[in-house]
Every structure is written in structure tokens, then in C-alpha cells.
Amino acid sequence: MNLKQLQSFLILSDELHYGRAAARLFITQPSLSQQIKQLESSSKIILFQRKGRRIELTRAGAVLRTHAIKIFQDIKNAENELLLYQYQTRDNISLGVSGSHLVLPIFKLFSAKYPEIALTVKEFSTEQTIKKIGDKVIDFGIVYQCRVPENISATRLFEDEIVAAVPLTHPLARQATLRLEQLAGQPIIILNESLLLRGVIATELEKRHIAPNIICEVDNHYSCLEYAEAQIGIALLTRSLLRSTPAKNVRLMSLQEPTFYQQVILVHGSDLLPDEPVRDLLTQIKDHYGSDTITPEKVWSAQKMRV
Structure with missing residues (x-):
């Protein structure tokens, strides 16, 4: 039994006529x-x-037809998945992240150990990362706490904080503490509306009837920091960014809002079958955030998280 014979059988079982099938x-x-x-x-x-001038499938033929259909569908599915790897000169592991700073230290360690593996890091919104994992476009992601579908596994990494980067030339930088209400009317640099953290910030501001003066919306955390360092306005960004990018000419100030502490989670498909490099990368991520010292709460749990 070979694929050519199976294909001929399947076409004939469709047509039930030798002339049309041929x-x-x-x-x-x-x-x-x-x-x-x-x-x-x-x-x-x-x-x-x-059956007279016609032909019909036997009971055994009907059984084989069912399996033949599945075989050719499996082949088609395999071809579609392999399209992702066309023209690659080496193996690839792809990550979606809610900020490239979240994977920067791990990227250095992994690339040094596996120089032959291309580690592709792309910044997406949390929602985009979850969808791309479900569609098997990327292998896994590091995102902020969210609701995940049943086919996605989520593991807590650490708790991050949304803070204000206040330019040193701004009067608020001279205060001992900063309250959210003090941001009313101030020039604010903030992430764009497609990102989860923007929604967290916007919801808290609306609850308190605070109208911020948003002068700039950017796509990533690095740009938020750069604008604040240029003394243009107050940037709202995550404290984790400052581990890899020391701040200059700004003062980082906590806003002391419980909702401004967000869990960072590792997400991947529940059916992920990792090979050695992927297992090693996952271990490096666990080890790195398991020893995190900048956050008040460090949780490592292998169970699925439902929010």
C-alpha cells in the first residue's frame, strides 16, 4: 500500500466511475x-x-476510505506546519513577549550555549501572543497576567510594578512620595491602547476620575523611558525594564496602587513537546525569575492559572 495507490482509491471512491476518476x-x-x-x-x-454498470464501495472499502481521508489530511497539515521552517538555515525557537526586556538576560545565556539555534523574540500585545501560540506561529511567550484559553498553559514567574519615571527637572521629582491623583493634568507618556498594561492604567485613572494629559503614546517600554529621560513628560512603565536599562535623569516613583502590581506569566501550548534546547530555555527562564530580587512576591507554580 502506497500513497499513489491510496490517492487513486480515494478519487475512485469519490467518483464511483473509472472514466471520471482516471x-x-x-x-x-x-x-x-x-x-x-x-x-x-x-x-x-x-x-x-x-452493481450492474455501476461500482460501489464494499464495507472494507468504506473503512479504508475513512483512513485514507485522514492520512491525506494529516499530510496537508504537516505541509502547512513545515511552511514555517522554509528557507531557515538553522533551527529556530520563537517567543512573543510583552516587552523585549523581559527576555534579554535569558537571550544572552541561551545564545551563548546554543549558537546554532536562532532565538527569535518579537514584541506583541498579550492578546496577540496568546493567539499566535494557539495558532502555533510561536512556541511560547512571556506576558502579563491575563485570561488564557483551555489549550494554553500558564505559569507564574514574578510580580512586576507599574511605576512613574519622573524627569528630574519636574517639580514632582522633589517629593518624597507620589499619589496617582497628582498625575492629573501632567504631561504623560504611556503605552498604546493595544497593550494590556495601558488598560490597567486607564481603568484605575477612570475609577478615580483622573484626566491625564497624554502627550505621547508609544509601542514599547524603552521608548517610554527615553521620552522621560529627555525631560518631555512623566512616563508610566514597568520596574522590570530598569534591570537591563538603568534610568538616567529620571526618578522612579511608586504609585502605591495594588492594581499596579501585575503578575508576569510564561505561556505555551498545552500540547508542547519540548526538545532539549526548548527545555533548557524554559529552565533558564525559571531559574532567572526564581531568583528575582526586585519584586515583593516571587511565585513559581507549574499549574495552569485561571484568572
């Missing part, structure tokens, strides 16, 4: 008849029986 296969009727005879001989079963 035309679809671009072969002659005798050639098609020979293939079916070879298939029946090798499997020692009768697949078709004649």
Missing part, C-alpha cells in the same frame, strides 16, 4: 484499474464491487 488523475482507465487491483491484492481485501 480523468481527474490524468491517467488511463487501464492504469487506474491496475493500481486498484494491486492495492486489493496487497491488502487481500475487495474494495469495490460491481
Whole structure:
């Protein structure tokens, strides 16, 4: 039994007519008849029986048709998945992250150990990362706490804080503490509306009837910091950014809001079957955030999280 014979069998089982099936296969009727005879001989079963001038599938033929359909669907699925790896000169592991700073230290360690593996890091919104994992476009992601579907596994890494980066030239930088209400009317640099943390900030401001003066919306945490360092306005960003990017000319101030402490989670498909490099990368992420010292709470749990 081979794929060519199975394809001929499947087309004939669709048409139930040798002439039409041979035309679809671009072969002659005798050639098609020979293939079916070879298939029946090798499997020692009768697949078709004649009913007058017509042919019909036997019970065994119906069973084989079911399996043949699945075989060719599996082949098609395999071809579609392999399209992701066309033109690659080396193996690749892809991550979606809610800020490239979240994976920067791990990237250095992994690349040094596996120089032959391409570690691709792309910044997406949390929602985009979850969808791309579900669609098997990326392998896994590091995102902020969110609701995940049943086919996604989520593991807590650490608790991050949304803070204000206040330019040193701003009067608020001279205060001992900073309250959220003091941001009313102030020039604010903030992440764009597609990102989860923007929603967290906006919800808290609305609850308190605070109208911020948003002068700039940016796509990433680094840009938020750069604008604040340029003394343009107060940036709202995450404290984790400052581990890899020391702040200059700004003062980082906590806003002391419980909702401004957000869990960072590792997400991947529940059916992920990691090879050695992927297992090693996951271990490096666990080890790195398991020893995190900048956050008040460090939780490592292998269970699925439902929010």
C-alpha cells in the first residue's frame, strides 16, 4: 500500500466511475484499474464491487476510505506546519513577549550555549501572543497576567510594578512620595491602547476620575523611558525594564496602587513537546525569575492559572 495507490482509491471512491476518476488523475482507465487491483491484492481485501454498470464501495472499502481521508489530511497539515521552517538555515525557537526586556538576560545565556539555534523574540500585545501560540506561529511567550484559553498553559514567574519615571527637572521629582491623583493634568507618556498594561492604567485613572494629559503614546517600554529621560513628560512603565536599562535623569516613583502590581506569566501550548534546547530555555527562564530580587512576591507554580 502506497500513497499513489491510496490517492487513486480515494478519487475512485469519490467518483464511483473509472472514466471520471482516471480523468481527474490524468491517467488511463487501464492504469487506474491496475493500481486498484494491486492495492486489493496487497491488502487481500475487495474494495469495490460491481452493481450492474455501476461500482460501489464494499464495507472494507468504506473503512479504508475513512483512513485514507485522514492520512491525506494529516499530510496537508504537516505541509502547512513545515511552511514555517522554509528557507531557515538553522533551527529556530520563537517567543512573543510583552516587552523585549523581559527576555534579554535569558537571550544572552541561551545564545551563548546554543549558537546554532536562532532565538527569535518579537514584541506583541498579550492578546496577540496568546493567539499566535494557539495558532502555533510561536512556541511560547512571556506576558502579563491575563485570561488564557483551555489549550494554553500558564505559569507564574514574578510580580512586576507599574511605576512613574519622573524627569528630574519636574517639580514632582522633589517629593518624597507620589499619589496617582497628582498625575492629573501632567504631561504623560504611556503605552498604546493595544497593550494590556495601558488598560490597567486607564481603568484605575477612570475609577478615580483622573484626566491625564497624554502627550505621547508609544509601542514599547524603552521608548517610554527615553521620552522621560529627555525631560518631555512623566512616563508610566514597568520596574522590570530598569534591570537591563538603568534610568538616567529620571526618578522612579511608586504609585502605591495594588492594581499596579501585575503578575508576569510564561505561556505555551498545552500540547508542547519540548526538545532539549526548548527545555533548557524554559529552565533558564525559571531559574532567572526564581531568583528575582526586585519584586515583593516571587511565585513559581507549574499549574495552569485561571484568572
